[in-house]
Each structure stands twice: as structure tokens, then as C-alpha cells.
Amino acid sequence: MLFHFKSVKNRSQFKEKGEKMMKEHVLVILPHPDDESYGVAGLIALNRKKEVPVTYACATLGEMGRNMGDPFFANRETLPLLRKQELINACKAMDINDLRMLGLRDKTLEFEDDEYLADIMEEIIDDVKPSLIVTFYPGHGVHPDHDACGEAVIRALYRKKKEDRPRTLCMAITRNREEVLGEADVVLDIKEVADIKMNALRAHRTQTEGMLRELEEKLKNNEPVMATWFEEEVYWTYQWND
Numbered sequence: 256m257l258f259h260f261k262s263v264k265n266r267s268q269f270k271e272k273g274e275k276m277m278k279e280h281v282l283v284i285l286p287h288p289d290d291e292s293y294g295v296a297g298l299i300a301l302n303r304k305k306e307v308p309v310t311y312a313c314a315t316l317g318e319m320g321r322n323m324g325d326p327f328f329a330n331r332e333t334l335p336l337l338r339k340q341e342l343i344n345a346c347k348a349m350d351i352n353d354l355r356m357l358g359l360r361d362k363t364l365e366f367e368d369d370e371y372l373a374d375i376m377e378e379i380i381d382d383v384k385p386s387l388i389v390t391f392y393p394g395h396g397v398h399p400d401h402d403a404c405g406e407a408v409i410r411a412l413y414r415k416k417k418e419d420r421p422r423t424l425c426m427a428i429t430r431n432r433e434e435v436l437g438e439a440d441v442v443l444d445i446k447e448v449a450d451i452k453m454n455a456l457r458a459h460r461t462q463t464e465g466m467l468r469e470l471e472e473k474l475k476n477n478e479p480v481m482a483t484w485f486e487e488e489v490y491w492t493y494q495w496n497d
């Protein structure tokens with residue numbers, strides 16, 4: 256999946272915002288193994304460096320994915336097991352303390368009952384009691400599973416009184432995200448943990464190997480095409496409307 260990152264004008268300001276967001280327990284809730292490595296590995300690694308515990312709830316095993324490695328080494332039967340192991344390896348690379356595989360079916364989250372999905376998210380949130388939640392911004396996930404996951408998290412949080420909701424940061428990856436949501440209010444400088452993000456992405460071999468080969472070639476030739484992946488992560492604080 257592709258993330259469109261823009262360049263940053265005022266880094267010091269963002270650094271300060273980034274510092275403020277470090278709280279005592281981070282809960283990341285996303286639907287697919289590799290969503291966390293593309294989008295949140297920097298935030299996770301920076302928090303782990305400060306010994307803030309991180310729980311990652313991954314809704315599916317991405318078992319319906321079409322990438323079978325480049326060159327192929329997976330097939331429809333082996334993909335779920337491979338992706339499960341890749342997820343575990345990526346979590347090790349990011350030093351995630353607590354990985355929860357929710358066992359939902361890939362590419363079907365949008366068809367699940369809304370309240371049922373929210374119940375699952377609520378149970379995790381109440382158990383972890385996070386100070387910070389990271390998920391997809393509903394309507395800005397591009398993939399239906401991304402939107403359904405973000406919606407379920409937000410629905411679960413709306414069940415709580417406003418003052419009891421943890422800070423909620425969302426990834427938005429639609430092209431019109433800034434037109435609709437405004438500029439990202441959190442831009443995290445992740446350069447100091449870029450190697451950890453690269454290792455997390457590498458762990459998802461079936462999904463990333465071919466892409467990373469091209470990326471490393473481009474980096475070697477000083478083409479700045481995707482270098483921002485390893486420089487910053489951008490998030491939108493969820494805007495409650497109650």
C-alpha cells in the first residue's frame with residue numbers, strides 16, 4: 256500500500272508536537288500486517304526508545320493479499336502462516352511489547368456488523384487503557400478494511416465520555432485528505448529510528464521485498480522518491496463532533 260507523504264517546512268515546531276505526544280501506553284489498531292510498518296513504525300520505535308509500552312492489535316493476517324513475494328515464494332495456502340510470522344518478526348524489529356492478532360477475516364471487515372466490530376475494539380481499549388491510540392482516519396483509509404477498522408475504533412471511543420477518550424491519532428492516505436481534514440497536525444521526525452522502520456518493512460517479506468529492492472536502488476542513486484518514508488510520519492488528531 257502506498258502512503259503519500261509531503262515535505263515538511265517547519266521541523267522544530269513538529270518536533271515539539273512530537274515530544275508532547277509521548278505518553279505512557281500506545282495502542283495501535285490496524286487491519287493488516289504491514290500497515291503498522293509503513294505508517295506507524297517510527298512512532299512505535301520512538302515510544303519504545305522511551306520505554307513506553309506499545310500494544311499492537313492487528314485485525315487480520317492479510318491472508319487474502321495478492322502479493323506472494325517477489326520472486327514468488329508464497330501461495331494461497333502458505334500465505335496466512337507466512338504473514339503471521341512476518342508480523343511477529345516486524346513486531347520484534349520494532350520492540351513491540353504486546354501483539355494481539357484479532358483473527359478477523361481479511362477483506363471482509365466492511366461486511367462485519369458495526370457494533371460487533373466496535374465491541375471488539377472497546378474490549379481491547381478497556382483492557383489496555385491507552386493514553387494514545389493510532390488507527391486509520393475513517394473515510395481516509397483508501398482500502399475498505401482500513402476504513403472499517405478506523406470506524407470501529409472511533410465508534411468504540413464515542414461510547415465513552417469525551418473526557419475519558421485517549422488522544423486519537425489517525426493516518427489519512429487519501430489524495431484529498433488535506434482538502435477535507437486540513438493539514439496534518441502531527442508530523443513526527445523519525446530519522447533517528449529510520450533503520451528500525453526499514454527492518455520492520457523488511458520483515459514483511461511477501462509484501463515488501465520487491466518494492467524495497469527498487470527503493471534501495473533509488474536511494475543508492477540519490478533519487479529522493481520515497482526517502483520521506485524514513486524521515487517523517489504524519490497524523491491527524493481525530494476531531495470529535497460531540
Ligand SMILES: [Zn+2]
Pocket residue numbers: 256286287290398401
Ligand atoms: Zn492495509
